[in-house]
Amino acid sequence: MAGVSLNGVYNHFIQDYVSKDVTQADAHRKDELRDVYKSIAKINKQSPLYLLTDDDITRNDAIEIKEKARLLQGNIFSLSNQEDKSSLNHTSAFTSDDEKVDASYIGKTPDDDVGSAGFDIEVSQLATGQTNTGKFIVKDSSSVLLPDNYAFDVRIDKQEYEFQFSVYQSDKNIDVLQKLEKLINRAGIGLNAEVVESGDNRAALQIGGTHTGIRTGENSQFEVYESSGELATGSVAALGLDQISSPAANAHFTLNGEDRMAISNHFTVGGKFDIQIKDITTSPVSVGVKRDNEALVKHISSLVDNYNKFVLEASGKQDAKFKSDKLKSEAIGIARQYMSGIEDMGIKLEGEGTISIDDEMLHQAVAGLQNDEMLKPIRNFTDALINKAKDIAVDPMKYVDRPVVNYKNPDSRDNTASPYITSEYSGMMFNNYC
Template identity: 40%
Template sequence: MGPVLNTVYNNYVSTYAPKPLTKYDTHKKSELRSVYNSIVKLNKDEPWYLPTTSKDTQQYAVNLKENARGLRNTIAQLGGLEKDGLFRKKSAYSTDEGVATAVYVGSEESKTEVPDFQLEVHALATTQENLGLFLQGNGRAALPPDTYSFDVNINDMNYEFQFSVGEGETNQQVQERLVRLINNSDIGLRASLAESEGRTSLRLTSEATGLAPGRDYIFAVSDDHTSKTHGAVEYLGLDYTSRDASNASFSVDGEELTSQSNHLTLGQLFDIRLTGISPEGQPTKIGLKTDVESLTDNVFHLVGGYNDFVRAASSYLETQTRSRQLIREMKGIASVYGSSLETMGLNLAEDGTLDIDRDTLRETAAGTQDINETFGSLKSFSNMLLRKSDQVSLNPMDYVEKVMVAYKNPGHNYPNPYITSAYTGMMFDGYF
């Protein structure tokens, strides 16, 4: 990936796709071919529209696609892409989520009993932090006007940063420039300004935690052998490590262990995130919830994904008139199954979201003998949501107010990249 494309991709991920990627974001060649064929057919039948140039509208369209992706992934994570797989996902529990959270990642078809684990956390993995000198923020920088550079060694890679200091620039202006420079580089380092009584300091923090065997730092800053003028590291104090990185320390069923990260797997069964230190002598129990609790959790996650999507679309009601059409369609899908959903404790609200009567839902789940029979209508509802999310993801421009130029000649139209190019260009706009 070239430097410009890399910048575009990083901007897309940080601006439009804050949600973490999942295994459902990878696709087989056959799936990609199917998407391609759908795009070709879509572009063949679409009328011609004037290009959309509004930045707000462009961001709305990209966000709409990402929210559709999020809804699809929610359904996929509940087994909705597999026949008879929906709502059979097992749920994990943690007796103290202030110490650790747990997600079951083992096989849903496993016939063996899943064991419980006793987890006790002694220390969390920490990041490395370098804190520079506190300089008078509005004071004139003592660095002579010139082009400076310094090197950062991180993950066994060396990166050189170059910047200029102009005549009369203040310390804070120089520091803020370096904050932008470092954060835009995306090398696993985050920069920020620390302030105290009118003085500012440049803080560098690693994104990674812990230390690999034989290493005593995550990153190091130096300008001893840099290509441009040196002196910035000493003046700003960038080489001072204010907090060393450290590994997580914990025990599982009495066995003492360490980890570079606060994210780990227990027995290839549970995905664990360490969140705090255990009270002395009080281990946290990790295990599987009962089938009724797991089923209830699955329904909560489905409804949560649906509500998040509707609320995201509703947030554009005042600025994007076509978002009303999407909300009406979502409400229409839910209303089709309205009476069936109500018997499970799911009630359609005026704004298009679903409210959950926890007691009714739990009673329904507890009395379930056959998931397909009891929750059949909810499965059909989720299948409709899956199709709608695919449709929105394929062409979010359907819900953008745009000016039509002309219909295509019926019977004589042909595939063209117009609609998809207009959408894709939104992510690249401004980089070329």
């Protein structure tokens, strides 16, 4: 019975409290974990001795508070792909002809690259893959191969593979071709096979590589051939499997007039641009970096939505042991400190502590940005929210009722750090919460 009860408690905890999603806030480097430890030790060194109530309500409150803080931090982190998670830099690459050249910005210095990084590209040839098209044979006729067990080899990416198949007395040509089509496709070696038909009741097997281009020193992407062995040969010649109908080719283009070549139509330039060429160009296509105003507006709106959700959830939870007013007032205090006085951007702090946004005014303000100074209050607000979420995660117990038993002597050198006490209910039960 004890085992059944323990399993029930474990399953209840996993279902109700363990996070369902892993966010960027859960991936810690060594230095980040060291900072968490130092924060816990610093808080605890001068912390009074509290009387912690060992009951389900207190435990559940502490875990729920910590989980909400973790979720808030994770949601804020997900808004930015920059290393600085409070960054409001949103940039995107542009091209003067996105039907022929597509670009994405992958650089790490958006402020420096906007308006300065870029190039002109001209495409004279796209990268293509190799295609072998076999002989067209009458579909409904008896197989051109005599009944037997056959084998042939394929060399691709410096690897060799053997394919074996059987031809039976009742097989038609189309049966053999379809059999080989399935055999090659199921192998998963970087080849696609397809039975193609002509208008005179004939069909052939077409084999193509899944990759484009050809590396230096190679004559072909793949090679179909036969070697001596116990199984019958002759299938390659009879079906024309080794006939190259379209050889592989590399992409040829120029960057600012300088000739370049790539084995793929997808490549990077200067560590700042991810390029996909789609068609041959007749004139230079310009590629550059611009501010992504729509992404910035979405970032600010999502930030405000996450803050409002956190405040409303703190307001809505009421029980005798949970200090909801303390949690709510601290969050509202952050908004009041940093988000007041920017109504000209369409962002207004309401009386109950939530933040409202006038979408039209925000779009106009973002479109008219001359520098990042106008965004400084929002950036500071983001920093403060992240720090508050970390603070809550380190010591969620300060938001539940815990009477003080004894204060430590602030002048004593005997006060030692005990870093795990603050996590008694919320940090050490499962490593997901550490």
